[in-house]
Amino acid sequence: MNVTIINIGDELLIGQVVNTNASTMARMLTEAGMEVGKTVVVGDSRDDIWQAVDVAMHASDTVLVTGGLGPTKDDITKKLLCEYFGSELVESEVALENVKRLFAVRGFELTPVNRAQALVPKCCEVLNNDVGTAPCMWFQVESGKWKEEREATQDGLPHTVLVSLPGVPHEMEWLMANRVIPKLQETFQTETIINKNILTQGIGESFLSDLIEPWELALPKCIRLAYLPVAGMTKLRLTCRITPDNPETPDIPELLQGLYKIAGQYIVGEDCETLAELVHKTLSERGLTLATAESCTGGTIASQLTAQAGASAYFKGGVVAYSNEVKECALGVHHSTLEAHGAVSEETAREMAEGVRKRLGADLAIATTGIAGPDGGTKEKPVGTVWIAVADATHTEAQLLSFPGRRRQQNIDRTVNQAFSMLMKLVVK
């Protein structure tokens, strides 16, 4: 069961929008035991879409297409698919009812442009889109160009499925979860894929690779190991495929024991995609509360934690102390500390962490202060100089980081990950 994802949109090809749809769809398919072989992005151009669809129809069991279904003039996917499958556009009762319902809910008048959203190729099956007006269309037919080719080649290809989804991320996601994946699981026999993540920090990718080489070479054949360096940490991913031909599941906990023996000191946690997720899980489980005092990370630590449902169970809140006045008035950093050591200093980081912990009444605190760049450095404190402090009721630990680069977002992201690692060490010590 091999899937090709095609995402359509000029905005993706000029880099205005990051293609999160591809990764969201890939993650959902992977979790459902389906393998994505390729993802392709093309613009709102008839020839490019046609060619991408045609190549994918010959190379995959399933083709998922997003985008180009809106009511505006740059949206051409529907007409093109209609032609590709040799069909004609007809008004779908299901789709029209859906459009009417959504407009009634919003209290809007139905315009001809919106009514046209209910037009679909006659040969497709409409999968109802409860959360939007664009139709989701399932094609599993032998007609038009596709049928002629199939007849000409007689190559016994499986019935390739093509599904066209809207490109609006939340509509796509709802449709994948509620319509497309269940129907794909019914249609194809899917294999089981097990992914296992191990988060490491404090060792570069190549050193880690050298260190664990004997362990890696001894892994069973059905397991693949990947190294994913992300903002200062390296995530190891084990992918294990259980197929009807290779039905045996290897003993992953036992395999991991071997890894811990060699590299345990660098392992921060397991089974999470990010360190924010690991902190979220750990603090929720242990019933510990947290407060944050962020200068150079500017709210990124707080936003990564609160992006996760249930953060209110442990996250009291935080202060984004961007100016020195705020460090004094909202966190209680001493004026004399700032005068004597500067905002980017161990002393300030410690007072920020201790101050926010006490003022917000939390068990734990994280504080960051530094120069994220690209400008603002001095000779003594160049861009990339960052102090992090973590505190509990009895201890405050501080650490100096010196990032070599001037890239603001990179320095922020690395600081956030290092801060989460330090907090984890404080918590599990």
Added chain:
Amino acid sequence: MNVTIINIGDELLIGQVVNTNASTMARMLTEAGMEVGKTVVVGDSRDDIWQAVDVAMHASDTVLVTGGLGPTKDDITKKLLCEYFGSELVESEVALENVKRLFAVRGFELTPVNRAQALVPKCCEVLNNDVGTAPCMWFQVESGKWKEEREATQDGLPHTVLVSLPGVPHEMEWLMANRVIPKLQETFQTETIINKNILTQGIGESFLSDLIEPWELALPKCIRLAYLPVAGMTKLRLTCRITPDNPETPDIPELLQGLYKIAGQYIVGEDCETLAELVHKTLSERGLTLATAESCTGGTIASQLTAQAGASAYFKGGVVAYSNEVKECALGVHHSTLEAHGAVSEETAREMAEGVRKRLGADLAIATTGIAGPDGGTKEKPVGTVWIAVADATHTEAQLLSFPGRRRQQNIDRTVNQAFSMLMKLVVK
């Protein structure tokens, strides 16, 4: 000048990592007047990479490949390209010096695994990677499989260029800016592409499309219009291509006057990718300072502003007031207000905005409080209920939002955009 981007990595195909490389590269190429026709993602599989490279070499003027250049076993790009171009691996002096230099800077011992990073196909030109140990390789040769095919077809194809870059985002970005784009501009004659963004809020995509249809139909042929709905706002993008065949530049300011006449009330700003960028630009230019008090947005407003270099010029700081205690102790929200109206109420939002503005000594303030979901709603205040307040020295404006969905990130992102729009209205009123 048509570019295909190929990003290699299993982590992209299982959805663990969002492919930001494709959008970063596309943005940089577009700004340099080069057109991306297609982007493709394939896994760390020999056959898939080979096929994607081969298809792209026949369809594009330039093929940019990222990924699979690290020192670990899942990295196979270099060997594959060596074979594709019929070359052999040799140790590059330039690349070896670079690896040695970077290891010396970091104070690490050079291992055999790292030394192997200096091996490159003999037929390529190494573009020096100042910021990492993986080599950047420029192929513009007629040899191996590629040469045989070119000789067989005699179709006078231009000399297709292939460049292999590391997949680590900051290395890729540095190489694109400092090595690849300058060399592509030397090699090809590039056309000029003008993009113009207009940010709108308060009108859905289809209504906007209906409203501006007469204007859209009258646009010159060299201009394409796209609708990009993002978290509650719709960005309009005009793309204008100036080529040697069509060298005339349309009068874009005059065209926009027509748009303002029809839809001016919905236009929040121009020439920015995001509302955060518009706020950043406007407050910097006007010398106004800002403080934030965030509950349901959890620091996202602060982090979007501070992600931009120079935010300290106007951003004083903020409070992430996740718990009621923090709303009281750090923002001065009255206990009686929280008792009488609850945390998610107009009164609380107003007191949060006014409190943070005064306490942090800013000209302006934004406050958010709501139920982002997926859980935590009540009958009176269901998930998606959000209050936003914006304040200056004399006015406080508050607005109730009722998002229909339960998706946490979506509700957060829409709240952030609505808050930025309200602030812009307060500032430019």
